[in-house]
Amino acid sequence: MSAAAGVWASVGTWALLGAHASWTDLRHAVISRRACWAAGIAIAALLGASALALSDPRRCLSTFAGAFAVGALTEVVYRTRPGAIGYGDIRLIIVNSLLLSWWGPAWPWWGLAAGTAAAVPQALAATLRRGRGTAVRCAPALTFGAGLVLTARLSAVGPLP
Template sequence: MPWPPVPALSAFAVLSGVLAVVDARTRRLPDAIVLPGGAVVVLLLGAAALAAGEPARFAGVGSGALSAFAACLAVRLARPGAFGGGDVKLAAVCGAVLGWGGLGAVASGIVLAFLAAGIGAAGVLLAGRRGASIAFGPFLLFGAWWRVITGL
């Protein structure tokens, strides 16, 4: 990965750490953190695309954000109460980051998040905690970071 997205990934790392802890503790992803943090990440990705001389990358960032948002919004609408609005907004931020690498990276990162959450939910059930909820935000972040680390 070229150097220009490093500031955006640094901001995303800080945002990821904060949101993972908040969601794990409260089962909420506050707009006061997700929206401004996501805006900073997207702006830095746009600057990275221009700095790299690849403005088309910014189109990938936008389409990644939109596709991840749409996919997770569909899940939220299909299963009200099982998926929060904060998760949908965080999916857009994750999709923007993954969009740097193309729609394949977006799709695989989001699918990986759902698979990891399924494994986590199975663990909760095996532990005998039926009815317990799990925070989805950390799984979204896991899926996004897995794709970033393994190469967009």
Template sequence: MGNLGIFLVTALAGLTALAGALVGHWGWRLAARGARGNGGKGTALPGRWRPWLALATGVVWAAVVLLTRPAWFWPAALWLGAGVVLLGAVDLRSRLLPNRLVGPFAIVAAATLGVAALGVGEPIRLLGAGAGGVALFAIYLVLALISPGSLGMGDVKLAAVLGAYGGWLGWIAWWWTALGGFLLGGMTALVLVVIRRSGRRDRFAFGPAMLLGALAVVLAATWGGA
């Protein structure tokens, strides 16, 4: 890549980072309008979180443009990045993954994955996405039924979306998407046990671990080409 190519890619990453910051700011406002629920606990995020959401979304979006190929996958990856920041923050704060956020996240994810599959000329990837979403949804549903105190239905629905991303990329990526959430979640739980000296039954937000694991897989699997 020549100097001009490097300049253009860097400029594009910078513009995308600015757009991501705006999306992160909008996400904070969206969460602030959250309906009350779960015994009166809503999904509004503190005002001091707003610049951090903007910064995090901007950084993730720049990383997507710099690392992810093909460009047809950018909309899906950018949407995932926005979801990682907003949904992760909401779940971390309120222990909630409400339908009004997960639902639109799932719809747009499906649409952008469809565009990516058609753009790369491999519509068969849609079957992988569908199968991956159903498979990870089923696994989380069984676990939630076995241990309802550990996983909520929000986690189960989110698993379907993340499984679709993994399935779109292939079954190796799907396995890592599934394992990544459990590995990060397990490490988080262990750290909380040590720091808080809490019992195993204490609830913690599992969504951020799922989201970060899926994002790491997407960036690794599409680094230079999906």
């Protein structure tokens, strides 16, 4: 397998997860644990194989470190304010971060910021309609934000930065 093929397979896996998570979140207010972890493991394996194909194991470590940093912060947010974010959203954020970390440690943060910004209009509308503390379905916005950053990275530098 070539390194670029592994990255493209990771992108495809992530796209399937994003579509599935968005659909189930909108329909049932659930983001599947199995789907997130299965896709996350597949993406980690594919990116790890791509890093090995490039003979650059440090890229694999930096990719995992970038995802870990975002995951640790969202875990702290969840533990301090569990009503503010659901754990399914955190799992999706971790998988998004894992993919975006391939291009560098800053990109998962940009993906999280873009996803959060995309969720703000929906959150404001839900708050105005139903009051404070209303649940907001964030999977579509988180997927959209990560997709924007992913598209920018792929168009700017391609699958192999």
